[in-house]
Amino acid sequence: MCADTTETPEYKSTLNLPRTEFPMRAGLPKREPDWLARWEEIGIYDRLREKDGRTPFTLHDGPPYANGHLHIGHALNKTIKDMIVRSHQMMGFDARYIPGWDCHGLPIEWKIEEQYRQKGRDKDDVPINEFRAECRQFAAGWVDIQREEFKRLGVTGNWADPYLTMDFHAERVIAEEFMKFLMNGTLYQGSKPVMWSPVEKTALAEAEVEYHDKDSFTIWVKFKVAQQEYDPKSSDRAKDIDLLDAYVVIWTTTPWTMPSNKAVVYGEDISYGLYEITGRPEESWVTISDRYILADKRAADVMSRARLDETMYRRLRDVSSDELSRLSLNHPLAGADGAEGEWDDTRDFRAADFVTDDEGTGFVHCAPSHGMEEYELYRDLGMLQDVITYNVTDEGMFREGLPFFGGKYILNRKGKEGDANAAVIDKLVEVGGLMARGKIKHSYPHSWRSKAPVIYRNTPQWFAAIDKTVGDGQDEFGTTIRERALTEIDNVNWVPKSGRNRLHSMMEARPDWVLSRQRAWGVPLTCFTRKGLLPTDPDFLLRNEAVNQRIVEAFEAEGADAWYEEGAKERFLGGIVDPDDYEQVTDILDVWFDSGSTHAFTLRDRPDGTKDGIADVYMEGTDQHRGWFHSSLLQSVGTMGRAPYRNVVTHGFTLDEKGMKMSKSLGNTIVPEKIVQQYGADILRLWVAQTDYTLDQRIGPEILKGTADSYRRLRNTMRYMLGSLADFSEADRVTAEEMPELERWVLHRLAELDKTVRNGYAAYDFQGVWQAVFTFATVDLSAFYFDIRKDVLYCDGDTRERRAARTVLDLLFHRLTTWLAPVLVFTMEEVWLERFPGDESSVHLQDFPETPAGWQNADLARKWSGIRSARRVVTAALEIERTNKVIGASLEAAPVVYIADDALRSAVSDLPFQDICITSQITVSGDPAPEDAFRLPEVAGVAVAFARADGEKCARCWKVLPDVGTHAHPDVCGRCDAAVS
Template identity: 80%
Template sequence: MCADTPEYKHTLNLPRTAFPMRAGLPKREPEWLERWARIGVYDRLREKEGRQPFTLHDGPPYANGHLHIGHALNKTIKDMIVRSHQMMGFDARYIPGWDCHGLPIEWKIEEQYRKKGRDKDDVPINEFRAECREFAAGWVDIQREEFKRLGITGNWADPYLTMDFHAERVIAEEFMKFLMNGTLYQGSKPVMWSPVEQTALAEAEVEYHDKESFTIWVKFKVVGTGDATLDSAQVVIWTTTPWTMPSNKAVVYGEGISYGLYEVIGRPEECWARIGERYILADNLAADVLGRARLDETMYRRLCDVTNDDLAKITLTHPLKGAEGAEGQWDDIRDFRAADFVTDTEGTGFVHCAPSHGLEEYELYRDLGMLEQVITYNVNPDGRFRDDLPFFGGKAILKPNGKEGNANAAIIDKLAEVGGLLARGKIKHSYPHSWRSKAPVIYRNTPQWFAAIDKPVGDGLDTHGKTIRERALTEIDNVNWTPKSGRNRLHSMMEARPDWVLSRQRAWGVPLTCFTKKGALPTDDDFLLRNPQVNRRITSTFEAEGADAWYDEDAKQRFLEGIVNPDDYDQVIDILDVWFDSGSTHAFTLRDRADGTEDGIADVYMEGTDQHRGWFHSSLLQSVGTTGRAPYRNVVTHGFTLDEKGMKMSKSIGNTIVPQQVVDQYGADILRLWVAQTDYTADQRIGPEILKGVADSYRRLRNTMRYMLGSLTDFTDADRVEPADMPELEQLILHRLAELDQIVREGYAAFDFQRVFSAVFTFATVDLSAFYFDIRKDALYCDGDTVQRRAARTVLDLLFHRLTTWLAPVLVFTMEEVWLERYPGEDSSVHLTDMPDTPAAWRNDTLAQKWAGIRAARRVVTAALEIQRTEKVIGASLEAGPVVHVEDENLAEALRSVPFNDICITSEIAVTTDPSPAEAFRLPETPGIGVVFEKASGEKCARCWKVLPDVGTHAHSGVCGRCDEALS
């Protein structure tokens, strides 16, 4: 609105603000970061007394490489959780942290060595570890600045690092609790092993990708049954890992499966089956197996059933038995028995067992007490067969680059040569790969250190269960999960998981600080040295010198001398699984720090959904094993970030979004707003078009804030109006604020930022910009010192304080800019402010119901006037004076009880309960209301533009009575 004549324009109360329409975020955000650091916002918040602590424990990112979009999503969600709880009255603490040990860093240092022609094995281990430490420290500094640039608040000056001396001391100390409570043991069992990295891997270090594998059908001869029919037969197995055949020790079958004896009566030229050969197969799979052998249904026949009693008589020989040059390696009879993991859904109905390379087979023979007879050590750490293995010595399962080696082909060729092969092929299937090297892994039997999760924990903390598994399953139900599906996911994993493999055969990490007695067996009671005095000596040394002390030449003597005879013990040199490091972070961060928690439990853990098998998992195992309870009260998970088409991001495809690029183009607030607008609990999408849409939402919201700032210029407490004295429209906005306050607080408490932002954004753009502001422009610009104008500005002030604080956890930079526009000053910051309490008395459901009808009627009027404007009948709605026909008497009374013409932004309006004439405009979704267009009568006010009969009859020429009074 604007006056027609120059002499009246200066009399209007037009918005005045220096707040720019263009944000310029990429340039200005660093200035606010510097300002927050200068005035010490985070530390000043800690000085607020009497607040209930709220701690989000940071899952440590790995100190290796620049941030990707997943990092940005993760840290921004955490920041919103922390900031929102702080502004809701908590003492919300956030200690950022980093995972610093582990294989990826070792690899980087080894790569540097190779470029210089150095051999890692020739470098003293502590010199190597020092280079790893320096590398990690460098990336911590880089990532810290990248996180800060995103507006992430926290104790950046004092983060936690798993490689700090105190952290290494506590990690070792936590490991020793497993040593002392009886759950630590050394066992030789198949574990996931990376031949490329030459170390054991935990489930959390594995990801599944499609892989093309060789698949073979192999014949085992039946011997020694005394039944001529059976002794002429062969049991056929199927496997996708031909390399495990040299380690075969048994074949198993299923007791509930129907088996038959099938005889070959014809064959094509290219075929490994021979006429007269007889195969025992599961009936459900026989046609498929024989088809794979290139036999059609005319080339074989089923001779008879093979019963469980028949199977119980059978023993088998390995297909390589008696092969020339085999040196008797495979001459032993193969065990043959029933097992409950055999099915007839794929394969042959029989499973070949190499217990050194399969967990189910291992557990079967462990429970039978037969491990000594079936365990082999044919595969070296680098994935090559031992050199003295006949036929296959030195053959590699995988090449050093992770590609297919020559072992499978050699084994298949040898089986074909000796007549042991029935068919071969290839299959594409989901297969475990190391998440670091991206190379396939194998199951390999190797001595490792384990935490037994089904053995009673000897610590007396039995409230939630005697074993680690029992405790973990109990504690899972004591935690609040967001989304709820997280509970089921972790629970099912915990129910089925094996013992925890704690050891890694690498150099950069916290060592397994234990000693074994020379000559003792792992099953002996005195195999492990359990001595509190030795433990204290180790931990005090680590506190002062770090874990490098374990690798000093005199370490064994230093730790044992004077307590026990060092010559009686061997020192374990394996390092701990890095998931044990990160799983222990609660102990040295929450428990030990002054800014930690009194009980050592975090209010929230928040990470990606993959951490159900990672950090959430290892933290729970570690904590219940040492304290008996979970280290967290709430667990929040987010999904993965995909491109705009829903595809996984890949550098090779070129569809990655780099956080720094978004920050440079739009500003960090746009990235944060994208996070707030998305349902982070599922997979999210991001890309150029999506970011453009986010930027548009930002601009609309910024304009709303700018309008409020302009209209609040010079507002003081003397201008305030009490809610009871306000017009109904203002009371309605206060009602909406009361409703929103509940939504915002509940949403933030539930970590539901999408709900919070959606509600606030809709309110700002629909209820305010398109409704309240539109209506009240006239009073704000044209009224004199009226109750209506003062009430409107009071509401704007109340809106300002709520919108800025409600949105500050999301738009950290923009809301600071908005706040400082009204409250400048060196010590001023919206982030030092709490969300204001909103009186419950503002809630007025009766008034809201009344105004729902008024707003519905308004929509019909504005739609009717838009037609007249489009057809050029009028230029603006103030030229109209429509007649509104309302069937509902109560609604008609409601419309008459308010200045409905102001609400519809018309100069005059008539409300009647007379029936609507045929030509009346109607909206189908709002029955019972018809609008007949009429022009307003009178002249146009030169100041407010309303068309009124009294224009020109007052002291000031060309104005209406209201404007004349304002001018006076």
């Protein structure tokens, strides 16, 4: 180590001291905006597009929603995307990134409605295109805000020309893509239970639903046996008809569905019994001698719910599934005064394979308008017309005219419990229809926007049939949308691999795709239906290319608002078909269809898109397996027969330091803006690079402090290189062959690291890249190579060793700055400009330098692995002497190193091992080591005996050497005397 020049001022001018204006303190929050302005001024993104002869690489941006400030999940997502794009650009690709936004849909519409409510306005009184214009303006405002917030994170891209789903061309293409489903025969109108938000008055997709605990009413309801067919095989007439006095009991957590009950089902393989009440407490609703049919496994639980102990009932006999098949039931409200015959028809009673005796009673109440399993059962039986009801309105209210319950709300307008459940329960109590009631806390679907519970409700909706043959069925990928999707999933590379299984299982089990929403802000379902025809009629839907062409041309020029202008139907149909024969559909497309179509108008139609309309990468959170990845695949295979992506990368969710989900109510949210203000965007980006994004990540004050500490250590490494490279020129450069072994070992490590970095970036493994580079910079360089070579760099004259070290530093500089530029975009730009200033200079215009294969030398690496092990024993031994204050610095030592292995001893002896160990003198011996010599258990065959160095301390380099005092400059050693002279 070179001397502290403050103690030897007479030699200060003779030392090669580091010279740099690169500050120790980064000051990122204040300085980063200047670099952003500079990049915009010199047009970095556009200049990169001018590089010819490169293979395009396109990451297609999953559109964030334009309705609020960024949260930490946005920052994680966009930073990962940016690192993908930047790293591929620097690996020689033409890496394109077109940011985009989802602009249609319920959240924006909901915000405008909230503004209306605050002003006492009614949305229904506002002309639809005036309302849509307010939604468009709201979305545009948030696009501008979010764009600046994303740019502040250092994210590069075509910010001047992003894609927006509300652009006229985008709306045209979304309609055009919908029409492909219309024309290929997969579009149909059906009526089935869908998840419905009464608060938002629209159907919801699975991706728009989240599950939270909810307290629900639960009731045990009695269905009286109405009829029992005689068994001609029975010899016991009395036994055969004894069920006529019995009740079948069902259990439900949705009392409001009881008015829509049409059937009860049982399980053929379940053991049932007939139970008779023999006693009762005063508060029970049962009557002595009542008989109940129950699953044997559930009987005790049901009786306890009715406040009966085991002494108050008895089991009379088995009830076979054959007996059950000959029963029909009465609804508990049948014949009730004022019911007007609404429930007088007997209820269907049959076996179903979805019935279990794990909970409830062993019987399931069926309201096929409000349950998918029941709907599918009666659909497959061809009996839907007998069991479908329309008792619940869009607002979640029982229809006017429904006896007892008309006008009652399942949920009130704020999404809280309405009066419907209580009204149903009270009426059932009044007519003697309840056996028991209670409450239960269970996981229940809620709208992720309004946070209100949803209901299953049968409504007419538009669907894409995913199991119907597409077109003529001649397709190598499969004949149906589901087959195509399952085929394409296996043609995609998934990172992590678990993403494949997740989406595959979803696609195997998913129902038909619900395309329609009953809202105003979006792209309409651009189709017409024939008046007087049923949806099952082949001519129900108008399929006409000329009509379609008129619509898309209007959308291209005016946007989707054209659909809602007065006279739109006549404009689109006139002269082709008679407009009076058709109805115009007014539903809008599910916003997931919008985002699922973005590949068409972004990848396919833009000049900076892709030739085949397929992206190299889609990258989003793991929730998008049921969201954007899912809808994009459905949409793309339905129209192109292929997936729109080659690689799908997914990240987990962001949690607080304790692993808890972030929420405003807990006060544990981390806002990107605050991190940027306190630390700078590069610290946030480094947090992303340090974490395994494929899992859930944690972030908080302590974690960020650790990230900032890692940043400071790396910054010091870069500062050291800059200082040591001052005035370096090509005249100083030496070839690898001219370098000492230590420098050639560094080149070997660079060659190894080059492969690690390139392979890691290609595999989207940013954590692996960062760990490899950071470990190299702090362990191999700062703690080893730089520590050794400080003496040569500071104190040597124009020696081969010094020129070799500076050549290596130059090679390191170009690699570390470019390798880390995709992560630390601001800091590496600062480092680069410190050395290469200029109006057009930028590290982000560079590629990763090519690293010669000849640098890799496995034999040299093995040799230096042993040398470093021996060095560790020496430095550990000297540290003990320093701790005990025997010496103040390692240069005061001249240890004897005993090395048993001949090859290692020879390797060490061929080197200036005292310089490697930073001692003034050293002796290497093959003799047996003394018993009291220092050893490290993990390094066998190496021992160290401490000894002091002989001679005087050089006033320039601080080495203790015998020749000090024998030269022209009497207080320096021979090396320093030559350098000074």
